[in-house]
Amino acid sequence: MTAEPGGMVGLFQDRGDGACDIEGLAERQDQAETTQLHVSEHDADLSARLSDELDSFNAVAAPGPSAVLLSVKCDNDQGELLGGITGWTW
16 A cells, blocks of 8 residues: 555555644644543454554555564573563564
8 A cells, every 4th residue: 555645544644754644633623622532441443443544554654565473582491481572563
């Protein structure tokens, strides 16, 4: 997925200088009195949307091969897990 500088990717607008603006942020700030913060258990729809938006943004910010899974593990001589991290690279 690619976007022209100044183009939209999800909720983000590429400024062409390595930064982005969030679409409609000024309008949203003007409507602060109607804004609500919701704290709840896991929200699968929100999680999926945030993941999709982040993937779209990263695909434009770092074009090239898609994400590659990565794991880093630290263990001792007995094979006991001491720590680790998993994720992906762009």
